[in-house]
Amino acid sequence: MAVGRGAAGRGDRGKVALVLAGGAARGAYEVGVVEHVLTEVSRDLGRDVRLDVLCGTSVGALNVAGLAAHADEPRARARRLVDVWTSLRIPEIVRLDARGLVTLGQDLLRTSKDRPSAARPSGLLDSSGLERLLTRHVPFARIGDHLRAGLLEAITVSTTHVRSGRTYVFVQRAAPGLPPWSHEPTMIPCATEIGIEHVLASAALPILFRSVPIAGHYHCDGGLRQNVPLSPARRLGADRVLVVNPRYLPPPADHSADPPEAEFPGPLFLLGKTLNALLLDRIDTDLARLESINGILEAGRDRFGAGFVDDLNGALGAKGRRSLRPMRAMLVRPSEDIGAISAELVRSPGFGARAPGMLGRVMRRFAEGEARSEADLLSYLLFDGEFAGRLIDLGRADARARHDELCAFFDAEAEGEPS
Numbered sequence: 231m232a233v234g235r236g237a238a239g240r241g242d243r244g245k246v247a248l249v250l251a252g253g254a255a256r257g258a259y260e261v262g263v264v265e266h267v268l269t270e271v272s273r274d275l276g277r278d279v280r281l282d283v284l285c286g287t288s289v290g291a292l293n294v295a296g297l298a299a300h301a302d303e304p305r306a307r308a309r310r311l312v313d314v315w316t317s318l319r320i321p322e323i324v325r326l327d328a329r330g331l332v333t334l335g336q337d338l339l340r341t342s343k344d345r346p347s348a349a350r351p352s353g354l355l356d357s358s359g360l361e362r363l364l365t366r367h368v369p370f371a372r373i374g375d376h377l378r379a380g381l382l383e384a385i386t387v388s389t390t391h392v393r394s395g396r397t398y399v400f401v402q403r404a405a406p407g408l409p410p411w412s413h414e415p416t417m418i419p420c421a422t423e424i425g426i427e428h429v430l431a432s433a434a435l436p437i438l439f440r441s442v443p444i445a446g447h448y449h450c451d452g453g454l455r456q457n458v459p460l461s462p463a464r465r466l467g468a469d470r471v472l473v474v475n476p477r478y479l480p481p482p483a484d485h486s487a488d489p490p491e492a493e494f495p496g497p498l499f500l501l502g503k504t505l506n507a508l509l510l511d512r513i514d515t516d517l518a519r520l521e522s523i524n525g526i527l528e529a530g531r532d533r534f535g536a537g538f539v540d541d542l543n544g545a546l547g548a549k550g551r552r553s554l555r556p557m558r559a560m561l562v563r564p565s566e567d568i569g570a571i572s573a574e575l576v577r578s579p580g581f582g583a584r585a586p587g588m589l590g591r592v593m594r595r596f597a598e599g600e601a602r603s604e605a606d607l608l609s610y611l612l613f614d615g616e617f618a619g620r621l622i623d624l625g626r627a628d629a630r631a632r633h634d635e636l637c638a639f640f641d642a643e644a645e646g647e648p649s
Contacts, residue, residue: 244468245383245466245468245469245470246471246640247283247470248294248472249286249463249471250290250293250474251453251473251477252433252452254288254289255289255609255610255611255618258618258619258625260293260476261308261618261622262621262622263628264293264311265308265309266626266633267636267640268305269308280304281297281382282383284385285463286432287387287452287453288452288453289433292433295364295368295385295424295429296311296367296368297311298373299370299376302376302379314363315615315619315622316619318363318613320584320590321585322363323359324589324611325355325359325589355439357439357440360433361430364430370426373402373424377402377404383466383467384402384404385424386400387428387429388400388462389432389444389452390452392447392448396418397418398417398418398420398452399462400422401466402422402423409465410465414461419465432451435610438611460517463557470642471557472560472562473517474561474563474625476563476568477563478565478566478568480567520557523556524557528556542554543555560635562625566624569609571609571620572597572612573608575614575620576593576597577594581594585614
């Protein structure tokens with residue numbers, strides 16, 4: 231079989247995937263981590279870190295699209311993302327959609343038979359600013375060029391199909407069609423050329439942003455079912471995967487001795503926690519399952535010999551079940567509470583100058599309506615350059631704290647170390 235430029239460059243080291251989770255404005259944190267990997271880790275390894283498979287959901291889809299479109303600039307592409315995020319201005323991205331507000335109100339009062347057949351999907355916020363941003367900074371046509379040149383092997387963007395609730399995984403790769411993909415009732419893979427409509431749909435938080443039509447069907451935020459797309463990375467042949475999830479996880483604490491709460495948290499506080507649960511919390515379950523599978527396969531090899539995994543997969547295949555193989559995963563997550571960072575920034579005196587008018591007042595009211603120490607809901611909507619800069623710095627610092635571990639993770643690939 232002919233060996234392409236990408237395969238020749240990769241040798242036998244296996245494929246490495248970068249998986250970026252959702253989280254709306256929290257996605258700036260991912261950029262800080264990725265910048266450290268592509269610059270500092272590459273520098274210490276003496277070569278550019280190669281990312282073969284890029285998988286993104288929600289805001290992670292925006293970030294992987296930018297990385298894929300500029301794959302011919304291995305290190306500079308991270309700086310491009312930093313520049314875009316730190317240039318954000320709230321009035322340009324977060325704007326109330328007056329027509330969407332009216333439509334949403336009407337939809338709440340209409341029955342399905344009263345709704346116009348050509349009704350426009352509704353949303354509280356206007357997504358045109360985000361669409362202009364992507365048009366300016368992400369040349370989607372270049373993704374195919376970079377795939378054909380062997381600079382990367384695949385990119386995936388996940389969405390949620392509105393009517394069925396299923397996850398659609400849109401896949402663009404160097405080879406035509408899809409890789410072997412066993413049936414899953416809740417996941418539909420689609421081979422396509424990734425375009426702006428796929429990324430906008432993946433980032434369309436329901437109610438906040440209107441759904442996006444793709445091939446005549448409406449799609450919204452992919453994080454509702456598959457916020458961290460580990461499964462597509464595995465199906466595309468990744469042997470190891472770096473996951474970045476912008477969800478702070480506080481250390482375990484015993485709250486049994488805490489004094490009684492004086493009041494019940496407000497609805498905005500609860501909405502922020504709900505978004506955390508929907509978009510950010512499932513990664514720990516997914517990684518725990520992956521670790522369990524890896525442990526079983528490793529124990530089987532130790533007990534029954536090196537051929538255990540092949541024998542097991544032969545038996546699974548005979549019964550029509552999908553094969554198992556080990557996949558090493560490394561997770562990077564924030565060391566500080568992003569909700570608390572957003573609360574501090576929105577309540578600062580200088581915030582009003584960057585978010586003037588009604589929008590700034592509403593955001594400050596949101597901050598006051600949540601717990602005094604945090605503002606989870608606002609952290610999703612705070613598309614602000616200063617906030618992004620704070621999160622990028624945090625991502626850099628967290629990656630720097632694990633620099634040796636990251637170097638070992640990517641150095642193992644060059645040595646062909648088994649996962």
